[in-house]
Amino acid sequence: MTNFESGLECTRRQLFASAGRSVGATLGVAALGPLLASAGTPSAGLTPFRPAGGLHFRPRAKRVIYMHMEGAPSQLDLFDYKPGLRQRFQQELPDSIRQGQRLTTMTSGQTRFPVAPSIFRFQRYANMQDGIWLSELLPHTAALAKKLTFVHSMHTEAINHEPGITFFQTGSQQPGRPSFGAWMSYGLGNANANLPAFAVLITQGIGNMQALSARFWGSGFLPSEHQGCKFRSGADTVLFLRDPQGVRRQDRRSVLDLIGKLAGEEHARTLDPEIHARLAQYEMAYRMQMSVPELTDFSDEDARTLELYGPEVNKPGSFAANCLLARRLTERGVRFIQLYMRGWDAHNNLPEEIRAQCKAVDQPQAALIVDLERRGLLDDTLVLWGSEFGRTVYSQGTLTQTNYGRDHHPRCFTIWMAGGGIAPGIALGKTDDFSYNVIERPVDVHDLHATLLHLLGIDHERLTWRHQGRDFRLTDVSGRVVNELLA
Amino acid sequence: MLLGHFHPLVIHLPIGLLIGVAWLEVIRPRARGDARGAHGALLQLAAAGALAAVATGWRLGLEDGRTGDTFRCHRALGFATLALTVLTWIAHKQSRGATHAGWLGAYRWLLAVSLACMGYGAHLGGTLTHGPGYLAEALGWAKQSSPRNLQAPKAAVLPDAPTEPSTYAAAVAPILAARCASCHGEKRQKGDLALHSMEALIAGGESGPVIVPSDAKASALIGRMRLALDDDDHMPPKDKPQPTEQEIELLERWIQAGAPFTGQVSGIEPLPLPKESSPDPVGAATTEKQGPSAELLARLARDLVHAQAPADEPGAWWLDFSAVAASATDRELGAWLDSMRAFVVEVNLSRSQAGPLALEACRQAPLLLRLDLRAAPSAVPHLALLAGHPALEELNLARTGAGDAALVLLLSLPRLERAILWEAGLTKEGLEQLRAERPELTIVTGDEAPAAALESEGEIALSGDAPVLSAGAAQRSDLSPINKLCPVSGQPIDARYVIVSEGRAIGFCCEKCPASYWADPAAYADKLP
Incomplete structure (x- = not known):
């Protein structure tokens, strides 16, 4: 699955670069280009969208719903049950645990690192092993423990939000690589040509929020038609989709046909691959003018389903509304649905913030799982709930019996998954008694990516794009499929 | 490619013109001088038309891969007609200028020969298009039949009147019709071979019979289908729909059974075949092995x-x-x-x-x-x-x-x-x-009730009562290796070369050994604690 065909096209920069090496080769390419372009180009000058070449093996999942909790919720207060810490309140974090590892600038100046046990009660729920202890903050989610798979041993390299999310989304802390959804769009193509393959839904948080850059759903060096499409709350769900008043649909069609013809000529002349990307987006937008209003209109949902998602479901942009929208996108075959819930960055005042955040996500996310399952969609939809890192066991700022804050903690945190080929009802990996280091089965971000791609029918080592002289992968030079997670 | 397809259209120009000139000669045999001027112009046009007809006919013949006696004869007569028409025109020109009456006679004689030559050539053209005997049979002239029919042995041509369709008719003919007849059938006989009828099958093609009864291996019909798809001699050509394995096997069994045209061959059942027997214009027809086109x-x-x-x-x-x-x-x-x-x-x-x-x-x-x-x-x-x-x-x-x-x-x-x-x-x-x-x-069914918790923590009391951990009682970090000796080389491990495999940190002596380990982790399992 490589970009051989696009490799025959070239950008201006590539053309100059190759001219420097060999004039003959460049002329060859330049002469060959128009022939190739005209061979596969219909009269309107449009090349139909073509995915990279399909699957490497039979997939277990066809779609991904990735709920990213931006800001990083505390694993200690939600999933990683450490009852022993309750007797270590205010004790200093032992050096043998911290081992001199780097801290963020937010707490590196602190003179003490007092242990802050979770003040939230945990309950044991039945799963496919001997049960799992989960926090009282997520009762609806915990009730589905039999279907959920927890990974307690996630770890990452980044200690700040931007590089952390960038790493989770693109496999690299530095910006510029394509995000997971863009790789999926490129590798698997679009199952519903009337909607973008990669949709992004954002919910504003209640707690402390961090910036959310549009490049988290960018396509990097992949053709730009693979970038995520942001769905907004409010009247214009997708910006600039509506025709101006007085423009009829057939006017739009004839405009697009003419632009397509002109662009086809331009492409034959310059071979710029972005021309195809742009045309593909025009056509997509044209079809979305019909498909999006139908998608975002919840009036065909019955009352019981709306009730399932909780009281906020009719509030556009709420996590409940976005979960329902995610289900509707899933039903329509969208490949990668990215939900962002902002506001988990509780450096201070964590108990109050996490309570409110959990209240906003718990019922909707559980409803999404239930709703997918009863429609027979959970089987081939991979649901992933995670964040860019975890939070520290020691308190940032003042620690009292009822209040504390936690700093960023990349060395261990918990994510959960459900559906699409994931072994249900298990917990993988262990952390030490302070939830500070992984002591069993560490899973890094590349391993997670490799596993997700595997479930989608893609060998992560063979999904590549040639750029700047080498083949890039989502997992770069790393990543191993975590076989224990596969059903 | 297009040029050849104008042959049937262009061919009528010289036919009409030559007949026209002859008609003028018949109705006004005594005309002299300028009254004959139009004849020359018409003959000139007829010659040009004949040239065009020959050129387009040549293209069409190449394109269709035409061979065989009828075709060769038709082609020869076409060339002859062209030559004769030109000669007729020259003779006519001479007859106008010369006083010698012989030119007029020669011109009329040549015109008659041209007409005859063209007439028979056109008839053969009709035979190529509409099949042998298209005219003779319509007129009821039994003895007029194509050379192909004469070659068929009479004994095999006369089947009993079967009450149920023979194996040939029910199982064999449909395969040949679906897979072969578009090029080797009633309308086209590439390589002078047709497979659409009993007679044609027996007659074979340019290179002899295609069926050797009771010997499927020696039969060219099977041999050509069994060649590799890339082989130039493979049939059907690789861009055409291919017969399935079962279809070829059926043909083999039928030939092995003596290739009978009448009666039943036990064990041969008709196979389901694609609905259209003509080649699919977009190549949508495909076989299971190849997947969709x-x-x-x-x-x-x-x-x-x-x-x-x-x-x-x-x-x-x-x-x-x-x-x-x-x-x-x-x-x-x-x-x-x-x-x-x-x-x-x-x-x-x-x-x-x-x-x-x-x-x-x-x-x-x-x-x-x-x-x-x-x-x-x-x-x-x-x-x-x-x-x-x-x-x-x-x-x-x-x-x-x-x-x-x-x-x-x-x-x-x-x-x-x-x-x-x-x-x-x-x-x-x-x-x-x-x-x-x-x-x-x-x-x-989607009516599962939410699960309740199995047990719950009691009241939470936070205290600092647990004994404080000393530095010595450190829990082992996840990345401290479990082994002291490199599993690959047996040398002491170097802290710089530690990997994590199956949840365990494993140390190695150098940067090369982990690669050997990853190649087959199971092989080193017993070298690790």
Whole structure:
């Protein structure tokens, strides 16, 4: 699955670069280009969208719903049950645990690192092993423990939000690589040509929020038609989709046909691959003018389903509304649905913030799982709930019996998954008694990516794009499929 | 390529003109001087027309790969007519200028010969187009027949009047008609070979007989089909629809049995064949082994139908109609499915208007494992079409309101493993019956009650009572290696070369050893503690 065909096209920069090496080769390419372009180009000058070449093996999942909790919720207060810490309140974090590892600038100046046990009660729920202890903050989610798979041993390299999310989304802390959804769009193509393959839904948080850059759903060096499409709350769900008043649909069609013809000529002349990307987006937008209003209109949902998602479901942009929208996108075959819930960055005042955040996500996310399952969609939809890192066991700022804050903690945190080929009802990996280091089965971000791609029918080592002289992968030079997670 | 196709049109120009000139000679034999001027102009045009006819005919002959006596004769007469027409024109010119009466005689004689030559040539052209004896049979002239027919041995031509169709007619002829006759049939006989009739089969082609009764191996008919697809002599040519393995085997068995044209050969049953016997213009016809053709897939992509298959299983296609679900009619869905029915393992018809045609196509998909009819109530009245489907493992009837009528279908599917029946309208009794009769079936009804907690923590009291951990009592970090000696070399490990495998940190002596380990971790299992 490589970009051989696009490799025959070239950008201006590539053309100059190759001219420097060999004039003959460049002329060859330049002469060959128009022939190739005209061979596969219909009269309107449009090349139909073509995915990279399909699957490497039979997939277990066809779609991904990735709920990213931006800001990083505390694993200690939600999933990683450490009852022993309750007797270590205010004790200093032992050096043998911290081992001199780097801290963020937010707490590196602190003179003490007092242990802050979770003040939230945990309950044991039945799963496919001997049960799992989960926090009282997520009762609806915990009730589905039999279907959920927890990974307690996630770890990452980044200690700040931007590089952390960038790493989770693109496999690299530095910006510029394509995000997971863009790789999926490129590798698997679009199952519903009337909607973008990669949709992004954002919910504003209640707690402390961090910036959310549009490049988290960018396509990097992949053709730009693979970038995520942001769905907004409010009247214009997708910006600039509506025709101006007085423009009829057939006017739009004839405009697009003419632009397509002109662009086809331009492409034959310059071979710029972005021309195809742009045309593909025009056509997509044209079809979305019909498909999006139908998608975002919840009036065909019955009352019981709306009730399932909780009281906020009719509030556009709420996590409940976005979960329902995610289900509707899933039903329509969208490949990668990215939900962002902002506001988990509780450096201070964590108990109050996490309570409110959990209240906003718990019922909707559980409803999404239930709703997918009863429609027979959970089987081939991979649901992933995670964040860019975890939070520290020691308190940032003042620690009292009822209040504390936690700093960023990349060395261990918990994510959960459900559906699409994931072994249900298990917990993988262990952390030490302070939830500070992984002591069993560490899973890094590349391993997670490799596993997700595997479930989608893609060998992560063979999904590549040639750029700047080498083949890039989502997992770069790393990543191993975590076989224990596969059903 | 186009040029050759003008032959039938252009050919009529010299025919009409020559006849016209002859007619002028007949009605005004005594005309002299300027009264004869028009003859020359017409002959000139006739000669030009004959040249055009010969040129286009030459192209057409090459293009169709024409050979054989009739064709060669037709071609020769064409050239002769051209030459004679030119000579006639020259003679006419001379006859006008010369006083010698001989030129006039020569001109008239040449005109007559030209007409005769052209007439017979045109008749042979008709024979090529419409088949041997097209005229003779219409006129009832029994003895007029093509050389091909004369070669057929009489004994084999006279079958008994069979009460039921012979094996040849029922099983063999349809294969030859479907796979061969477009080039070797009634209309075209490439390589002078036709396979559409008993006589033609016996006669063989340019290079002799194609069937050796009772010896399939020696029969060119089989030999050419058995050549590698890339071989230049392989038949049918590789860009044409290919016979299946079963079809070739059937032909072999028939030849082995003596290639009888009458009576039955035991053990040969007619095979199902593609509906159209003519070559598919877009190449959509494909075989199971090859998977769907690129053209077919391009057509589906153009119609916004999603089709995908894993690279290692080219016969395992997933068809998804999400994009067209709201707008496509049952007929369209049925047509798309029908074109892919040999390859699909999974079909998503959810939220569509699937009806009898779509379900009929699903019924005819032998590999179909998963069918999604979620929220497609239009399919409900036709569910019986799927009854007894031999492969179906998963059926999604969520939100169809199918009711207990779906029970009959569900119970009739021998391989069914999973049924999604949320809001499928089944009654409690119906579901109970299904569970009782098919206990192994996974049934999703969506009415699962949320699980309660097994146990809960009591009141939470925070204290600092636990003994403080000293530095010495450190818990082992995840990355401290479990071994002291390198499992690959046996040398002491170096802290810089530590990897994590199956949840354990393993140390190595140098940067090269981990690669050896990763190549086969199991081989080093006993070298590790």
